[in-house]
Amino acid sequence: MTLAPPSSRVQLTDDGKLRHFLSLEHLSRPLLEDILDTAAGFVDVGGRAIKKVPLLRGKTVVNLFFESSTRTRSTFELAAKRLSADVLTLDIAKSATSKGETLLDTLRNLEAMAADMFVVRHQDSGAPFFIAEQVTPRVAVINAGDGRHAHPTQAMLDMYTIRHYKGGFEGLKVAIVGDILHSRVARSQIHALNILGAEEVRVIAPRTLLPADADALGATVFTDMVQGIEDVDVVIMLRLQKERMDSALLPSEGEFFRLYGLTNEKLSHAKPDAIVMHPGPINRGVEIASEVADGPRSVILNQVTFGIAVRMAVMSMAISGQESLDAAQAAREESGHGH
Amino acid sequence: MTLAPPSSRVQLTDDGKLRHFLSLEHLSRPLLEDILDTAAGFVDVGGRAIKKVPLLRGKTVVNLFFESSTRTRSTFELAAKRLSADVLTLDIAKSATSKGETLLDTLRNLEAMAADMFVVRHQDSGAPFFIAEQVTPRVAVINAGDGRHAHPTQAMLDMYTIRHYKGGFEGLKVAIVGDILHSRVARSQIHALNILGAEEVRVIAPRTLLPADADALGATVFTDMVQGIEDVDVVIMLRLQKERMDSALLPSEGEFFRLYGLTNEKLSHAKPDAIVMHPGPINRGVEIASEVADGPRSVILNQVTFGIAVRMAVMSMAISGQESLDAAQAAREESGHGH
Amino acid sequence: MTLAPPSSRVQLTDDGKLRHFLSLEHLSRPLLEDILDTAAGFVDVGGRAIKKVPLLRGKTVVNLFFESSTRTRSTFELAAKRLSADVLTLDIAKSATSKGETLLDTLRNLEAMAADMFVVRHQDSGAPFFIAEQVTPRVAVINAGDGRHAHPTQAMLDMYTIRHYKGGFEGLKVAIVGDILHSRVARSQIHALNILGAEEVRVIAPRTLLPADADALGATVFTDMVQGIEDVDVVIMLRLQKERMDSALLPSEGEFFRLYGLTNEKLSHAKPDAIVMHPGPINRGVEIASEVADGPRSVILNQVTFGIAVRMAVMSMAISGQESLDAAQAAREESGHGH
Structure with a gap:
């Protein structure tokens, strides 16, 4: 079967780059190895006197934690900050949704604030997939744990x-x-x-x-x-x-x-x-x-150290995948075929 | 009547620049248009790959939320970070005031920490005016919603x-x-x-x-x-x-x-x-x-996007107004007329 | 008696530099004067238009507050940000420890995330000493108040x-x-x-x-x-x-x-x-x-202003002390005497 399975279609660009990171099912061995190789560079960053690279400077990463987890939130927050991103952490359980707003309206609002990435933790299996299918093309979604499904x-x-x-x-x-x-x-x-x-x-x-x-x-x-x-x-x-x-x-x-x-x-x-x-x-x-x-x-404890580097790798690769989509879209519009 | 009404006297410098942003009553049409024109530049910033300008670098913005509002807080936090400010968020209801400290003492302490701006949300109408009248000349106050009065x-x-x-x-x-x-x-x-x-x-x-x-x-x-x-x-x-x-x-x-x-x-x-x-x-x-x-x-949703830009405009204009006051004051002191 | 007392042995490097800041007992007059002199430079920073120096850029400061204190947390957070550090604030009472993890395991995990400094507030006297004795050599510990013991x-x-x-x-x-x-x-x-x-x-x-x-x-x-x-x-x-x-x-x-x-x-x-x-x-x-x-x-109120500067001084001196340890260790390893 040559058709990519649904989950990889959502996660990858047409030319196979990571744009969301939701589940490992159906991802290819070269892609996983690419993540590991990219992470290796970030392990070095963690050992430097200045643990900071400018890859996500001026990007807005939103931690959307529907289920609370101090440790996972901290690792993503540190990874984002070491990539020089601005981080906004939302404890969604206590926030706008409690004012009766739907999940989709919350997402649309965050997109409108020009968020570049949602790091999603949710008690329901599949929630990050749902979110990835709904967000605008510009926004990358990272699964930080969903129900019994994936991490x-x-x-x-x-x-x-x-x-x-x-x-x-x-x-x-x-x-x-x-x-x-x-x-x-x-x-x-x-x-x-x-x-x-x-x-x-x-x-x-x-x-x-x-x-x-x-x-x-x-x-x-x-x-x-x-x-x-x-x-x-x-x-x-x-x-x-x-x-x-x-x-x-x-x-x-x-x-x-x-x-x-x-x-x-x-x-x-x-x-x-x-x-x-x-x-x-x-x-x-x-x-x-x-x-x-x-x-x-x-x-x-080495797992914890490597964890920061792996999250930096996934975050920077997904942002880069989204930007390649943007560039392709801009090129199509330039040549008069897109809209 | 040539006397400026009280609210504009508090909000503006002697030469008509914004220094606090509390209420639209009594503000002039050119000033409001200036805010809109300034915001237009920041809408562009939100569309860039690097959504960040250095205008408020090294400034300290304190979110003083006496009434909680995740959405409004998030938009001000993002606006401040995209202006490169350092942001401190205080949920005042749960903080020092609960230790029996008066509002004024809390303000004086934050001023002493060299805060440059208070973004104030309060359940009581007029609270941001009261705060603006009390703060030292260096500190700009932005009204993020007060009682039934203004937003x-x-x-x-x-x-x-x-x-x-x-x-x-x-x-x-x-x-x-x-x-x-x-x-x-x-x-x-x-x-x-x-x-x-x-x-x-x-x-x-x-x-x-x-x-x-x-x-x-x-x-x-x-x-x-x-x-x-x-x-x-x-x-x-x-x-x-x-x-x-x-x-x-x-x-x-x-x-x-x-x-x-x-x-x-x-x-x-x-x-x-x-x-x-x-x-x-x-x-x-x-x-x-x-x-x-x-x-x-x-x-x-376009309102939300424009909202970040408008908040960036108001924040940068108020800081700039405060700095022009500082400069005028320094000049007066230099020429021996100050105190 | 020429033997340094226990608390100064923990707090100082072999050549007498500050590496943790836990208690004033047994510290020398020249060291305290050095802290005051260093703080004087940071008081100037607080008066500048751009209140920011790059001394702790790319460092990760973790606020470990076992006892909550908005004011003290805010001053350390501002001090760290004005030194350009990344700050992670953990309200430990509500976090991983409540999942049954031991304090030591929490510390080991934060170290593994490449934290450079723990700012510790604890209801028990001596807790920051215990933490300083347990952390890896790379991590500086600052006492932000422990029980009835010290601040x-x-x-x-x-x-x-x-x-x-x-x-x-x-x-x-x-x-x-x-x-x-x-x-x-x-x-x-x-x-x-x-x-x-x-x-x-x-x-x-x-x-x-x-x-x-x-x-x-x-x-x-x-x-x-x-x-x-x-x-x-x-x-x-x-x-x-x-x-x-x-x-x-x-x-x-x-x-x-x-x-x-x-x-x-x-x-x-x-x-x-x-x-x-x-x-x-x-x-x-x-x-x-x-x-x-x-x-x-x-x-x-002047105390509050000076407080930010003193915290900046202590934080930058402790990081610098840790780095001199690292350098000495690297030199020893280079010359073949290390392990």
């Missing part, structure tokens, strides 16, 4: 981290452990690992925290931690939402830790040079033991 | 919009429709339209939403929508505050919409090229039908 | 103010009046005044608002206001926390004002050219009469 910048910073420590994805076995059912992070990671050519992706979870269609995830399913972790190169622990405990999905924190919490003992079944990752914030003694989180194989 | 930047962006689409004000008939009684926007619009030479200003509202002294407004009063809208060039719909519904002032939303809500049918009584405006956020199906809000005669 | 930038702006009006500290008698027991400000002021060589420091308070070890404060203790204020050059009034009234510590506001509130009458017992200071926000008619607060001897 693509998190997945890409994870890919950056894996490539940094493992040199690439070929032959790699990666295990993702924990609450797969509710995790937008896991969903995005599985897509990214498959696109980038990892040898095997495994998910490890109790049956109650696996989706009904677990077989369709694109990963091998394990309910036993020791079996699942056997011989892997990378272990990605997911954060266990405390709310799940209160529902009937889980027995107890202690029981979960005994069965799925990552300890040095369980980690010993992975490859000797396996790295340990976690999207944070970590629950010590729930999904991960402190001996592992603070141990020599943990790269959890 | 002059909103009115000026409306004037910009009208001039943009109609070329000027001569011969224009303008109808303002809705809750005139509680609207600071309407009050400022009527002043502006009369100063700029509109032929006729009409207000259209049920008796319960008209002030007792409606005849003194400077506008022709209509209680019938169809009669009032007849042959006008511009229809400005006001936002209906839901709170009014609960009081005895209004029958019901449905009844209000039937009598005063703007539909294509009612709009057909205006001139064929009449434009439709609204200060936002709009209540669809209450004061305006979606067919009109989203229709070809609506310029509601 | 060193407030004390240094007070010292700046005294030096500005009195020319120096030699021969000076300074009285600090009010709630000594709960005041971190008083504790820091007494340290600073003794280090800088004031002749006599007095504290004046009712017994219930004096610490049990008042004699160890480094100040002469008075319970009678008129006796205590006799012949002093500087009167520093402390803010009376209204909460204290409800506890059994104080009779009533009226009674406190009668005994300890600063009036012109009480002030007449000080030297004729004595200055009056207060950290703000003031309680008029509780600890200070308006006739004094607004009178010719009050320098309360």
